[in-house]
Amino acid sequence: MRTGQVKRSVLGLAVAGLCLSMVMNLCGCTLTGRRTLRLGIYAGSPWQVHESSGYEYIDEAIARFKANHPMVDVVYESGIRINDYTQWLDDAVVMGEVPDVFVMPDEKFGEYASLGVLKNLDSYLRQDDSCSESDFFPAAVQSGKYQYSQYALPYMMNPRLMFVNVSLLKEEGLNVPEESWTPEQFLALCRQLTRDLNHDGTPDQYGVVDYDWLDLAEASGLDLFSDDGHNVDLRGDQVRKVTETYRQLTEFMGSQTEREVLMEAGRVAFAPMSYAEFITYNPWPWKVKKYSGFDWICISLPQASDRTIRYAGDSL
Template identity: 40%
Template sequence: MYRKWITRMIQAAAALLFLAGMYFWSRPQAQTQELEFGMFTGSNWGVENADAFVIIDRAIERFEESHPGVTVRYTSGIEKKDYSEWCAKRLLEGEMPDVFMALDTDFNQYCSLGILQELNTFIESDPEFQSEEIFQTAMDIGKGMEEIQYALPYEVVPTMLFVNKTLLRQEGIEMPQQDWTWDDFLEICRKVTKDTDGDGRIDQFGTYNYSWQDAMYTSGGSAFDNEKQNVDFSNQYVIESVKFMKELLALNQGENVTQEDFDAGKVAFMPLTFAEYRTYKTYPYKIKKYSNFQWDCTTFPGRTHGENISKVDALLIGINHDSTEKELAWEFLKELVCGYESQLDIFRYSQGVSVLESVARSEKAASIIQEDMDKEEQVISGELLCDVIEHGTITPKYYQYETYEQMISLANTEITEIFEKNKNIESSMKIFQREIRKYLNQ
């Protein structure tokens, strides 16, 4: 009897286990969703950065924690120089990542080929997304034709003017004001340009690497008309910019200014990006460059007061038009672009600027920059940084990248010849404009 009772109990337990197992396996299982993120390693700005993956890993961890059942993966080890080719291969295979970084060299083509998902609908229908919190200049970089938003800016980098404070102090010149003009710039360059060792040759200079484009950005106009979507290298703004460059170059009396001259502390001004500022203002890279003199950054001089404008670039991230997880991709894109910690990590682990104005202006961002700087060094103010970005200029969107770069290259060649052969600027630029029209009509 006892054995029968034990046998029945075992059979009953087995039956219960079987039924429980059947119930468990018959229930709808939680579906795991997967996103792929396309990215490259290193910096987008041509400086050292070993922490690119740290930012993304931290963002993924936060995103997966707030989205149970979702995993985000990426392919590591792709260098920036190989990234376009990697993307092209994935496109041909029909396996483009759901969310991916878009290089400025590829962006216009991705827009025209329908590779990037239009984001306007997401932006307009998502109450959590507040576009006004992002620098408008940076948002414009992610737009294609007809104001369609194809990508969002992830980090932004303005170009600023490097100032050798030691050299200015040595010559009894004060640091220029933020609203200074071409006349102020020319006067300072005139004062510092001289022969310091008495050998009859100029060996101290005003500028290195300052170009007619830098002057054009601050001229009050441009060769590129965004409203009419055309180009005119013969307009008054370009002419005045080239004339100004000619005046600056004449100060050097034929001497060729080099990077070595600047590194040696013999040049007062040089354009550089904020990424370079971050890199060479902090350790360990501080000891490699510009360590033998004090330096800082300021705005570019304007043709008149208030025209202190410079070039602004951004690293863009977009969504694959053919992604099967577009809603989830949009949520991840928002984490990268709008997440407070993700954007603060731009200051912690990269050399760019957060695209969120509130983060860029914050004391927390300033303290992060200060951490690796000498205590006596003054951090660039958030107000100045934001002002430069807000009023910056961007590459026109109505030409393919290669076309735009070719036009600039042709203009550089023409303007160099004007200087070398002392050609008439107005007539030469009119002739050049006709050549540009022929080039564009090919």
């Protein structure tokens, strides 16, 4: 399965189609004669926001590839909805019909790499001057490594930011946090901003919503996994500190199931927000209107002052 008509299988694609053509070149660099290269691609955005130009990027990438490999026909099945794509891909793996180059949700990478579905790209990256790890953001390319080898290249990155309800902070006499704010400052602000406005014993206004323990672990620079990714260590003072801080934070946190209601009503000060959501809903006249009854911005997520900067977000 891993070495069919063409070298399979790789996580492909990238913004504006440039990196897709680079990945496809890795697959096509040893092909001779008339061949067919099959792509696995979904329709729509992986992050549930409006997306209208995905196939344009793909077609541009195919054109770049075809210019260098005129004897290779590139085909893909269009119209696979994002919600159906993972099952479609799993079925292809079971049937031995994995596309030669395919987009893969980040959460499937470890499973597919461990099952031997993916092709080790190390040797191809070494021999191809047009494509190397240095062409990508370091944290993104790192997410495609398995047991120290490269099995995938990034298509898109979707960094996480922090939504800030500026109007709510002003009402409470508070300033927007500095970009260098820490988890401790974040906790203190959430404590100040959570209020029971109608005095019924239940908060109506919250400091934060949809912020989980792993967010805080990342903010604190907590390394849970060993370098080889095989072991998890939940012992130690730092883990206990993060756990206790998060326990306190939950006292000022709205229900995750009410995220949209709380945000649209302007009754929460902070919420992690993906970059895709930000550029779709930020308050400009030509954008989709959402969270429009108050002023809001996005800033960096809080992080410990001595933390080594790492990528927080989703990758494809």
